[in-house]
Amino acid sequence: MKTYTFTEKKDTRSGFGAGMAELGRTNSDVVALCADLVASLKLDTFIKENPDRFIQCGIAEANMIGVAAGLTLSGLIPFATTFANFGSSRVYDQIRQAVAYSGKNVKICVSHAGLTLGEDGATHQILEDIGMMKSLPGMTVINPCDFNQTRAATIAIADYEGPVYLRFGRPVVPNFTPADQIFEIGKAIVLNEGPDVSIFATGHLVWQALEAGKLLAEQGIEAEIINIHTIKPLDKEAILQSVRKTGCAVTAEEHQMNGGLGDSVAQVLSLNYPAPLDMVAVNDSFGESGTPEQLMEKYGLTAASIVAKALAVIQRKK
Amino acid sequence: MKTDELKKVASQVRRDIVRMVHGVASGHPGGSLGCTDLLVSLYFQTMKLKTDGTDSVVFDMSGTGEDMFFLSNGHISPVLYSVLARRGYFPVSELATFRKLDSRLQGHPATAEHLPGIRIASGSLGQGLSAAAGAAYGKKIRNDSHRVYCLMGDGEQQEGQIWEAAAFIPHRKLDNLIAVIDFNGQQIDGPTDVVLNNRDLGVKYEAFGWKVLHMDGNDLDDVVTTLAKAHAAGGKGVPVCIIMKTEMGQGVDFMMHTHKWHGTAPNNEQLTAALAQLDETLGDY
């Protein structure tokens, strides 16, 4: 098992803020919009340096999405930002009609996704957004794993023409992606090669997958660990290539099982190369208040769950 | 209840609020403190609540034959939880579980854990007035003359859905509905006028067909009198909207005149300083 080290734990939303700060300096077409959550989205630097390219929309997310769509007509690149719940389920029809169906170059960038939002509870813990967004034709869906990757993804999506949903979160997590790593939309990253089981993880679960890899290695099992930062378009080739070798797979994500990364991987495998598969995800339930760690434990989004499911799918190979 | 007694309850509720958010180092004290006098007045004076025949309240999800309250600005759950507990809907000791794992006292009011007093979840802003409209409509169909109250934030008025409900309610003559807006002039990113100016909310609601009343939400006498006026104004084909001027953080000097305490919990020192300003009248939980 390849070892990954990190010097610091950081929040992915700060990676977004850092990416926006850089875009503010390098791309004069980039405009930021926010709905009364500037500090939570870490937009302070962008706003300070580019006050004329920041649009405060107030607590009116539906309007924000429409305004963003309209801004693209002038060739501007709007980054519409809020909490993940209010940037997805709250404004789904606005995104569907004015952004996705209209093919507009809007970047919907949302923080506090998933259970790790913590104490605010289920009203705010969106666990369905990947499913909603990936079912929109033409929508790109990205869920980076750490600060550096979120920063790189933020910069990369500005150069990509088309609607994007960029999802990140609130808690600090190990920042292990190399700072200079270029973000390639739709290109999975193989973090560890191994013959026994494929682990496809996204977002905060990528680090848990690496931890799981270490635990499996102690039992003599070498897992192939792949960071699927882009859920759509999905890197089908990388998935098939890995499972053709390992013969079984586990997916891991901070999202409902219905509609998540696991669903996408299941589709690829069942259509092309049926193989034993299991999923670490929230199993058809809402979240609740608690600390991020408590919630990830209670809902089974941990390295230990990945290990247990990996051992089980390996058994099913025989 | 006399104003003096309501004041005592309000002081205890304010203690509960700061202790609850301190206990979990998260939550929203600012708006909670500002709306304390309203919620205390509603639950201890104005609203007709179902009881077991004595003064003990009984929670009935249907709200049949009693007044109902909806908190649309769900982030100020601490004040609602404290008032519900102090009124007897659940043990005050449960306030200690606020926002903690396996609690019925979720960060934002929820029904999944069956907390007595909550009928529809809130937290995603802008939705409560519609839910209250449905509840009021239900009462009309069932010939139940009791009132439905709904509290909203002033920043929350920026949500489009509020204005869908604001058009629907007078159009359907839901004169059993009383909306209250917490007009504290603050939201997360700063003063409401600067973030997205609501302009004159009273004029807007009037133009939508509401009877508009104004009150000082931190003057218990004014709150009780205005709520009585609003109740009396019901049944005449027109819903009532009360623009309630409050001070965010009311009762704790360093939490007032700023939006800093919208969603920030006090540390140990700040808690001590806050509690020194609030009499323990009914016993801390």
Ligand SMILES: Cc1ncc(C[n+]2csc(CCOP(=O)(O)OP(=O)(O)O)c2C)c(N)n1
């Ligand atoms: C739909 C939605 N958007 C954003 C938020 C995040 N949020 C929570 S409270 C708040 C500010 C609310 O302002 P106001 O209604 O004035 O309440 P106050 O701060 O005065 O308590 C925001 C933006 C939310 N809860 N729901």
Ligand SMILES: [Mg+2]
């Ligand atoms: Mg306000």
